[in-house]
Amino acid sequence: MKLLPDRPSIEFLRKEAKDLLAALRETTPDASLADAQRALAAEYGLRDWPGLKAEVERRAAAAPAAPGGLAEALAEAFGLGTVTAKPRPVAFTSMGRCWDLTTDRGRWLAVTVFDWITNEQAELGARLRDAAVEVGVAAPVGVRSPCGRLIEGVQGENWRVYEWLEVGPSPALPVSAAVARRAGTAYRKLHALAIPTEMPMSPYLVWRRDATEWDKLLERARNAGKPWADRFEAILPVWLDLQTIEAEIQPAELILCNSNLIPTHVRLGRDDELIVMEWDFTGSMTPALELGSALTQWVMRPTVNRKALTAFREGYGDWPAMELSSFSVAITGWLNWAYNAICEAIDPQDSDHADFAEREAVGVLDRPMTRAGLEQLLEVRA
Numbered sequence: 077m078k079l080l081p082d083r084p085s086i087e088f089l090r091k092e093a094k095d096l097l098a099a100l101r102e103t104t105p106d107a108s109l110a111d112a113q114r115a116l117a118a119e120y121g122l123r124d125w126p127g128l129k130a131e132v133e134r135r136a137a138a139a140p141a142a143p144g145g146l147a148e149a150l151a152e153a154f155g156l157g158t159v160t161a162k163p164r165p166v167a168f169t170s171m172g173r174c175w176d177l178t179t180d181r182g183r184w185l186a187v188t189v190f191d192w193i194t195n196e197q198a199e200l201g202a203r204l205r206d207a208a209v210e211v212g213v214a215a216p217v218g219v220r221s222p223c224g225r226l227i228e229g230v231q232g233e234n235w236r237v238y239e240w241l242e243v244g245p246s247p248a249l250p251v252s253a254a255v256a257r258r259a260g261t262a263y264r265k266l267h268a269l270a271i272p273t274e275m276p277m278s279p280y281l282v283w284r285r286d287a288t289e290w291d292k293l294l295e296r297a298r299n300a301g302k303p304w305a306d307r308f309e310a311i312l313p314v315w316l317d318l319q320t321i322e323a324e325i326q327p328a329e330l331i332l333c334n335s336n337l338i339p340t341h342v343r344l345g346r347d348d349e350l351i352v353m354e355w356d357f358t359g360s361m362t363p364a365l366e367l368g369s370a371l372t373q374w375v376m377r378p379t380v381n382r383k384a385l386t387a388f389r390e391g392y393g394d395w396p397a398m399e400l401s402s403f404s405v406a407i408t409g410w411l412n413w414a415y416n417a418i419c420e421a422i423d424p425q426d427s428d429h430a431d432f433a434e435r436e437a438v439g440v441l442d443r444p445m446t447r448a449g450l451e452q453l454l455e456v457r458a
């Protein structure tokens with residue numbers, strides 16, 4: 077699901093809708109601007125265009141303020157200089173809120189990260205990011221603290237800071253063939269690096285819950301009075317069927333992969349250049365498994381986008397042999413994300429997390445991953 081910034085512009089959203097209309101007309105020539113506006117609103121987790129406009133107005137009137145002393149503490153921790161302006165909110169993500177900081181040394185983007193993203197994990201991502209930039213993949217520049225660290229603890233949370241980069245939005249879904257081709261090219265460049273690794277794959281991408289845990293989660297949703305509990309029950313057999321799709325992973329085939337190069341972690345730069353913003357999920361994977369994950373994110377939402385899929389494959393080039401088991405990591409990661417989103421929606425940390433998780437929970441239930449959808453991805457040939 078796309079995330080509205082904390083200070084959205086309706087004019088910016090109108091441009092997004094026009095860009096999305098061009099993508100829609102690649103597969104549906106008679107699509108209207110109203111169709112694109114509805115599709116864009118749905119991407120932001122809202123019912124329709126009037127609802128999206130109302131949300132823009134609400135956010136404009138109630139922009140969050142930074143906790144006291146946060147900007148100064150971040151500036152000190154990362155050696156950014158003296159704060160010269162009030163910090164401005166950028167957006168709330170699954171990891172927390174991002175802030176726009178201005179000091180006498182420049183402008184910066186400060187982002188919170190998950191607790192498991194340690195400095196060692198960030199260094200792994202920086203290694204892949206630096207190699208990727210050398211071969212033409214665009215990415216922001218991370219800031220190291222005076223201690224040489226990429227991650228610093230500030231006010232009870234882990235933080236990263238980047239040099240400010242003027243970028244556009246993340247691509248709206250469905251993506252155009254041109255954007256899909258650029259995404260395929262980015263994956264080709266990353267996989268061509270073939271950086272060897274002896275690290276095991278992330279448990280998040282290989283560990284699956286059994287049916288009992290899912291049943292308990294359904295019971296929790298019912299006890300919490302969630303209006304979507306019936307939908308959850310109806311889709312659960314489909315998700316349990318997905319868990320029967322597995323892959324045998326050969327350690328010798330593992331390379332360092334971005335592991336989360338998805339539309340929401342990319343921004344559109346000048347001339348629609350793709351700028352890969354997120355590298356902290358870097359880990360071990362095979363090219364085929366990462367491509368399986370990529371397809372479910374880039375060309376499967378809201379439905380299988382055949383033109384974009386063909387363009388993605390053209391951008392990638394020498395396509396590896398893929399079968400249903402190639403989606404094993406995509407399935408595991410998606411089911412774990414769905415489980416966590418539903419958990420958070422039932423028992424959120426705070427109001428920000430509650431709003432985000434509720435929309436995510438509804439999103440995974442309204443547009444679930446299915447075996448049939450994965451099989452469609454395998455049918456398309458470049």
